[in-house]
Amino acid sequence: MRYFGRLLAAAATLVAIPALAQQQPAPAPGQQPAPLEVSVTGGVSEPMPIAIPPMPTAAVVQTPAGSTDALGRQLSDIVANDLKGSGLFTPLSPGRLRAVAFPEVQAPAFDFWGGTGAQALVQGFVRANGDGTLTVGCYLFDVSSRIELTRQGFVVPPSDWRRAGHKCADMVYTRLTGEGPYFDSRIVYVSETGPKAKRIKRLAIMDQDGANHRFLTNGQSIVLTPRFAPNQQSIVYMSYVGKVPAIYVYDIGSGRQRLVAQNVATTFAPRFSPDGRYILFSMATGGNTDIYRVSSQGGAPQRLTTSPGIDTGGSYSPDGSKIVFESDRSGGQQLYVMNADGSNQQRISFGGGRYATPVWSPRGDLIAFTKLGGQFRIGVMNAGGGGEKILTNGWQDEGPSWSPNGRVITFFRSGQGGSGKADLWMVDLTGQVENRIKTPLDGSDPAWGPLRP
Amino acid sequence: MMTKFTTLLAATALVAIAGCAKKPPAQLPPAPSQTGDTGAGTQTGQANDQMTPGSDADFRRSVTSNTVNFGVDQFDIDPTARAILDSQAAWLARYPNVRATIEGHCDERGTREYNLALGDKRANSAKNYLVAKGISPARLTTISYGKERPVALGSDESSYAQNRRAVTVVLN
Numbered sequence: 001m002r003y004f005g006r007l008l009a010a011a012a013t014l015v016a017i018p019a020l021a022q023q024q025p026a027p028a029p030g031q032q033p034a035p036l037e038v039s040v041t042g043g044v045s046e047p048m049p050i051a052i053p054p055m056p057t058a059a060v061v062q063t064p065a066g067s068t069d070a071l072g073r074q075l076s077d078i079v080a081n082d083l084k085g086s087g088l089f090t091p092l093s094p095g096r097l098r099a100v101a102f103p104e105v106q107a108p109a110f111d112f113w114g115g116t117g118a119q120a121l122v123q124g125f126v127r128a129n130g131d132g133t134l135t136v137g138c139y140l141f142d143v144s145s146r147i148e149l150t151r152q153g154f155v156v157p158p159s160d161w162r163r164a165g166h167k168c169a170d171m172v173y174t175r176l177t178g179e180g181p182y183f184d185s186r187i188v189y190v191s192e193t194g195p196k197a198k199r200i201k202r203l204a205i206m207d208q209d210g211a212n213h214r215f216l217t218n219g220q221s222i223v224l225t226p227r228f229a230p231n232q233q234s235i236v237y238m239s240y241v242g243k244v245p246a247i248y249v250y251d252i253g254s255g256r257q258r259l260v261a262q263n264v265a266t267t268f269a270p271r272f273s274p275d276g277r278y279i280l281f282s283m284a285t286g287g288n289t290d291i292y293r294v295s296s297q298g299g300a301p302q303r304l305t306t307s308p309g310i311d312t313g314g315s316y317s318p319d320g321s322k323i324v325f326e327s328d329r330s331g332g333q334q335l336y337v338m339n340a341d342g343s344n345q346q347r348i349s350f351g352g353g354r355y356a357t358p359v360w361s362p363r364g365d366l367i368a369f370t371k372l373g374g375q376f377r378i379g380v381m382n383a384g385g386g387g388e389k390i391l392t393n394g395w396q397d398e399g400p401s402w403s404p405n406g407r408v409i410t411f412f413r414s415g416q417g418g419s420g421k422a423d424l425w426m427v428d429l430t431g432q433v434e435n436r437i438k439t440p441l442d443g444s445d446p447a448w449g450p451l452r453p
Numbered sequence: 454m455m456t457k458f459t460t461l462l463a464a465t466a467l468v469a470i471a472g473c474a475k476k477p478p479a480q481l482p483p484a485p486s487q488t489g490d491t492g493a494g495t496q497t498g499q500a501n502d503q504m505t506p507g508s509d510a511d512f513r514r515s516v517t518s519n520t521v522n523f524g525v526d527q528f529d530i531d532p533t534a535r536a537i538l539d540s541q542a543a544w545l546a547r548y549p550n551v552r553a554t555i556e557g558h559c560d561e562r563g564t565r566e567y568n569l570a571l572g573d574k575r576a577n578s579a580k581n582y583l584v585a586k587g588i589s590p591a592r593l594t595t596i597s598y599g600k601e602r603p604v605a606l607g608s609d610e611s612s613y614a615q616n617r618r619a620v621t622v623v624l625n
Contacts, residue, residue: 332526398565
């Protein structure tokens with residue numbers, strides 16, 4: 001996807017009419033309008049009311065993704081759903097919106113929008129280009145001070161049209177919150193169906209909002225714990241194919257799979273290093289599980305832990321210098337941090353109960369984990385230990401994975417009893433905003449991929 | 454286990470009747486999947502094998518149990534498990550050419566990856582006991598299913614106790 005920031009070169013000519021005609025009342029002398037921003041920290045702040053009317057098109061054109069006027073309606077829905085899902089925005093209901101004429105895109109009817117209660121306004125347009133691509137323009141306005149805050153244009157192939165909506169939502173989110181973007185990203189997970197005693201598990205991939213869902217494996221073998229490669233071109237996961245539990249790399253483009261470590265014992269819990277050069281994994285030999293790393297090109301694994309207990313579930317710090325992992329060397333499962341070469345292993349979890357599945361935030365500041373007591377709950381703590389905060393309260397909430405901006409965590413929630421059902425959820429760092437991700441079947445082991453380029 | 458055992462006996466009886474009639478079935482059953490993960494104690498053996506000495510069906514009928522159970526987050530072999538494994542070792546000693554795999558399983562109260570490691574510990578505990586009783590380690594493999602293949606489906610102590618297990622499966 002190509003996109004350009006401040007200037008919509010192509011759009012400027014087309015959306016020519018009112019660019020000069022924008023009438024803005026000058027603020028009274030000495031009176032600075034308060035900057036429009038959304039607080040993402042602290043207590044529960046009121047979500048910001050935001051208007052996202054359907055994006056008009058200058059000319060209705062049929063494209064492989066649908067007609068441009070229908071796409072405009074769907075794109076504004078994508079932006080609204082993304083922003084609403086963050087918990088920081090309240091999009092105006094459709095009944096309170098008004099149709100935006102194409103020439104109005106850059107010159108909003110501020111008098112109208114001011115009366116809706118919206119503090120921010122997102123307008124845009126859709127255009128089919130002669131080369132078969134689509135251009136989506138995205139503009140953010142401050143309604144009370146009547147100024148444009150930012151704009152971006154996105155040129156996408158029709159197959160990627162939803163990404164333009166996510167990119168637009170990311171633009172709005174980053175401009176108003178100061179946080180990094182995360183909506184244009186994907187989740188790989190394990191789709192589940194069938195009776196609890198014999199779940200059929202398939203790798204599946206989808207956009208973070210559940211769209212563009214695709215199964216990657218056929219369910220003949222148990223598959224577990226997929227993780228994206230940093231370049232998003234492959235996925236590392238564990239499979240029982242041939243009744244030999246081992247880790248494989250799945251190439252998303254070709255669908256080919258290869259075994260990571262040949263002729264070794266049971267391997268599991270794989271994760272890529274942030275630079276993609278290594279795969280961290282656990283290996284069980286003769287009843288002892290330790291953490292190893294191997295070049296992602298293959299070769300001999302290097303052992304990083306040597307405790308006689310269970311060491312597993314490693315996760316790299318974003319700079320690749322450290323690894324957080326779980327170990328029961330002190331009795332129950334607890335979290336430890338070590339250098340990437342295995343040296344200097346230090347325990348960081350000291351609260352009551354057991355801690356498992358640590359995952360380092362992409363921002364580096366926090367570690368998410370599963371806390372085990374009577375229930376499983378998702379929590380976070382500081383990377384150096386301490387500052388523990390529990391975010392969820394399900395029967396069994398397990399396996400956190402961070403959004404690309406380190407503000408949201410996806411996990412899976414298992415039901416109690418005989419159904420064996422599990423589904424995918426997201427929770428934000430306040431613990432106040434929790435959404436289920438809709439999937440065609442049940443789901444577990446979600447792993448959030450990086451922001452797409 | 455009792456329920457399963459009853460089902461198995463019933464199945465055996467049916468097979469016996471069919472065997473007497475010597476009539477080929479109208480339709481052959483589908484071949485068992487070579488790659489599928491059936492997990493513990495699922496009865497995938499061919500009907501005829503159930504009467505074959507040295508088969509998994511023979512093993513399951515001959516030993517005290519093909520399954521030993523474990524305490525919460527434990528992998529040690531207790532006296533009950535010892536008696537079961539003694540009977541397994543005796544049977545395996547009778548058929549020195551037979552190989553077996555030991556499946557380790559966990560209840561659902563552990564996280565997925567930890568349970569893979571714990572299931573491996575349980576399978577190896579059972580294997581090590583059999584080896585100590587004279588069974589060649591070359592005849593025994595292990596595999597951990599973690600919490601992926603429970604036999605009891607409830608979220609209660611009784612189900613958990615049944616699911617914490619190591620199952621010896623004779624490879625035919």
